[in-house]
Amino acid sequence: MNSRRALIEKVTAFPKKSALNFRIRELRNIISECQDEIKTLQTLCLHEQYDVVYYSWRIGSMELRRTCSYCNELLVEHPSISEQEDYYSKHGNVLNRTTH
Numbered sequence: 001m002n003s004r005r006a007l008i009e010k011v012t013a014f015p016k017k018s019a020l021n022f023r024i025r026e027l028r029n030i031i032s033e034c035q036d037e038i039k040t041l042q043t044l045c046l047h048e049q050y051d052v053v054y055y056s057w058r059i060g061s062m063e064l065r066r067t068c069s070y071c072n073e074l075l076v077e078h079p080s081i082s083e084q085e086d087y088y089s090k091h092g093n094v095l096n097r098t099t100h
Contacts, residue, residue, distance in 0.1 A: 038071075045071040052079045052087045 047068040055065035055074060064084055066075040079087070 042068075042071045042073040045073065047071070047073065047075060050075055052083050 045068060047070070049069040050066040051069050052064055053067055054062050055067070056062045064079050064087060066077055066079055067073065068075060
């Protein structure tokens with residue numbers, strides 16, 4: 001809650017809306033530059049190790065996938081049956097759980 005209050009105080013400290021809009025554009029440019037750098041690093045990564053994790057590409061859709069342990073990029077190869085069974089034995093199958 002304190003972080004929300006601090007953000008509100010910071011935003012209301014801007015003298016004009018144009019200054020606020022400028023800062024928003026500035027932050028979006030920074031985010032865009034960071035995303036470009038991440039993509040570059042992921043392209044250079046050799047993906048030597050991977051983790052098997054649940055991946056959701058939209059609401060309500062999940063599946064086990066491989067992600068690189070170093071750059072966190074989603075890898076093309078799906079986990080093998082033995083990798084899936086190993087994951088389920090450690091973490092359970094959250095897709096088959098029922099809520100009460």
